[in-house]
Amino acid sequence: MGNLGVLERLLMDVLWESGQSLPANELRDRLLSPAAAAASSKPLATTTVLTVLSRLEKKGFVTRDRDSRPHLYRAVTTRAEHTAELMHEALGSAPDRQAALARFIGNVSPQEADSLRRLLSVSTTGDRSGS
Amino acid sequence: MPGAVPAAALALSALAVALAWPLPILLSRARWPARSPALALVLWQSIALAGGLSMIGALLGFGLLGFGANPLDGIRSLTGNLDAAAVPAPFVHVFALAAALLLAGHLLLNLAATFLRAEVQRRRHHHLVALLSEPLADRPGTRVIDSAAPVAYCLPGALTSATVLSRGLLTLLDADQLRAVVAHERAHLLQRHHLVLLAFKSWRSALPWFPIATRAETAVGLLVEMLADDQARRQVDDRTLAMAIALVGSAPGPTGSDDAPDATSFAWPDHPFDLLTPRLRRLVVATPRLAAHQSLGVLAAAAGLLALPTLLLLG
Numbered sequence: 001m002g003n004l005g006v007l008e009r010l011l012m013d014v015l016w017e018s019g020q021s022l023p024a025n026e027l028r029d030r031l032l033s034p035a036a037a038a039a040s041s042k043p044l045a046t047t048t049v050l051t052v053l054s055r056l057e058k059k060g061f062v063t064r065d066r067d068s069r070p071h072l073y074r075a076v077t078t079r080a081e082h083t084a085e086l087m088h089e090a091l092g093s094a095p096d097r098q099a100a101l102a103r104f105i106g107n108v109s110p111q112e113a114d115s116l117r118r119l120l121s122v123s124t125t126g127d128r129s130g131s
Numbered sequence: 132m133p134g135a136v137p138a139a140a141l142a143l144s145a146l147a148v149a150l151a152w153p154l155p156i157l158l159s160r161a162r163w164p165a166r167s168p169a170l171a172l173v174l175w176q177s178i179a180l181a182g183g184l185s186m187i188g189a190l191l192g193f194g195l196l197g198f199g200a201n202p203l204d205g206i207r208s209l210t211g212n213l214d215a216a217a218v219p220a221p222f223v224h225v226f227a228l229a230a231a232l233l234l235a236g237h238l239l240l241n242l243a244a245t246f247l248r249a250e251v252q253r254r255r256h257h258h259l260v261a262l263l264s265e266p267l268a269d270r271p272g273t274r275v276i277d278s279a280a281p282v283a284y285c286l287p288g289a290l291t292s293a294t295v296l297s298r299g300l301l302t303l304l305d306a307d308q309l310r311a312v313v314a315h316e317r318a319h320l321l322q323r324h325h326l327v328l329l330a331f332k333s334w335r336s337a338l339p340w341f342p343i344a345t346r347a348e349t350a351v352g353l354l355v356e357m358l359a360d361d362q363a364r365r366q367v368d369d370r371t372l373a374m375a376i377a378l379v380g381s382a383p384g385p386t387g388s389d390d391a392p393d394a395t396s397f398a399w400p401d402h403p404f405d406l407l408t409p410r411l412r413r414l415v416v417a418t419p420r421l422a423a424h425q426s427l428g429v430l431a432a433a434a435g436l437l438a439l440p441t442l443l444l445l446g
Contacts, residue, residue: 090256090263090276091297092284100252101295102319102328102355104283104312105379105407112407116381119411123374 004061007052012061016079021065021072024049137196142443143189150182150436155343159350165413167421168357170429172327175351177433179334183238184440190231192444197224202444238337245333249325253288260286260295267296273313275301281382285316287325294320303382308375311367318362324355353406360410373414380407 004012014030015022022030028049053073056062065072077085092101108116155178158164164171195205197220264274273294276282281300286293294316296309304312319325331351335344363372412418421429 086259086263087276087278090259090295091278091280091282092256092295093282100249100256100325101284101286102316102324102359104315105376106352108380108407113381116377116407120374120377120381 005052007048008056008061011049011052011056012075012082015062015073015075016082021074023068023070023072024053025070027053027073137193139202139443139446140189140192140196143185143192143440146439146443147182147185147189150178150185151341151343154178155347159346163421163425164350164354165357165409166418167426167429168354168361170421170426172351172354172358174429174433175347175354176327176330177436179331179347181436181440183334184437185443187231187235188440188444190227190234194224194226194228194231197221197228238334241337242330242333245329245336249329250289253286256286257288257291257293260293264295270313281379283312283316283379285319287320287323292320299382300379303378304375307367307371308378311363311372311375312379314363314366315359315372318359319355322358322362324359327351328355349406353409356406356410357413360414364414369414373411376407376411376414 010031011027014027018030025046028044028046031044031049053062053064057064057073061076062073063076065074092103158171158174158178161171192202195202195209197205198208199205260274260276264276267273267275272292273296276295276297278297279299280297281303282295282297283300284295286295294313296312300312301309328348328351331344331348335341335348338344360372360376420426
């Protein structure tokens with residue numbers, strides 16, 4: 001999810017901003033905004049856009065409506081959902097990431113969290129009565 | 132003397148069984164590792180390595196007997212006569228030899244695959260962190276993620292490593308507690324704990340039918356945390372560190388409070404014991420380090436375990 005190419009990222013931005021289904025040539029036209037033009041010096045061909053779109057479809061970012069002519073493309077999630085998912089991953093709580101990083105506190109069982117909470121409340125009230 | 136030689140293979144099998152079952156159980160139940168986690172970590176590594184060597188050695192020792200009066204002879208005749216017809220070896224010996232090679236290959240390939248997979252995950256995670264966090268002022272190598280959940284972790288890397296904190300952690304902890312957390316994470320990075328953890332993870336995934344491997348991985352994970360805690364204790368007093376652990380440990384997890392119980396525990400489905408209580412216990416209750424002669428004893432045991440399989444095979 002974090003590893004989108006520049007062009008993929010730009011296309012997703014267009015789709016997220018429009019919030020609707022768009023055909024590839026329409027997407028290409030919207031990509032020719034100043035920001036996009038700065039990222040790639042050459043004007044984009046519609047076939048390039050189609051290639052990127054099919055890659056995005058494979059990655060699960062985009063769905064294609066095959067009934068209409070030309071095909072219409074739509075973002076699968078909203079930008080907010082996408083960001084939330086990335087954030088969850090970045091916080092290191094995804095199970096497949098356990099090997100890659102060491103968390104200060106790993107996964108705490110609910111019982112252990114409860115007993116810690118009890119300990120903390122005892123120690124803070126103890127402070128207050130002591131001082 | 133054909134009678135004396137199978138004894139070596141038998142002794143190696145006995146050693147392999149001892150290292151796979153009773154010894155790790157004893158060590159995982161012992162109390163002293165909390166007093167000297169570094170020594171316990173050495174002993175765990177020696178048990179795992181000697182266990183693998185004795186398993187392979189037992190098969191190898193038995194297999195080579197088909198080719199010579201003792202293992203060294205067997206190697207000599209095997210390398211000397213590669214026209215297989217010259218050595219009429221019984222099938223069981225050939226089978227044991229093949230099993231030894233397969234087991235060794237399996238363990239090594241699994242180790243390589245585990246390290247590769249972790250490296251790929253780390254790269255991806257570095258990328259993600261670069262996107263979603265910002266550097267913390269006047270602390271190089273430390274980055275802050277804008278999230279309410281209190282989270283701290285370190286992300287080792289071949290070239291760059293990072294300590295990642297969340298906004299929630301910065302608001303939850305005071306300056307000293309935060310210093311303890313950062314020192315703890317730094318220690319993981321400096322002492323390269325991820326390498327030990329990965330080795331044990333690979334042992335577990337290579338031998339999934341081995342009940343001990345999970346226990347070993349958990350014990351080693353805890354020891355590594357204790358080692359990092361000990362580094363943090365050089366910077367802050369024990370009480371501050373204990374407070375930091377208790378505060379972060381009792382805060383709701385990053386998944387949010389609604390679905391937290393399941394979402395936070397599923398990554399460790401059969402986690403045999405709680406990991407925070409032992410860390411806290413040694414901060415709150417005085418736990419003196421092992422005495423010098425006890426430490427020497429542990430080191431001697433670790434060295435002896437490592438030497439034993441080779442001595443048994445060749446001696």
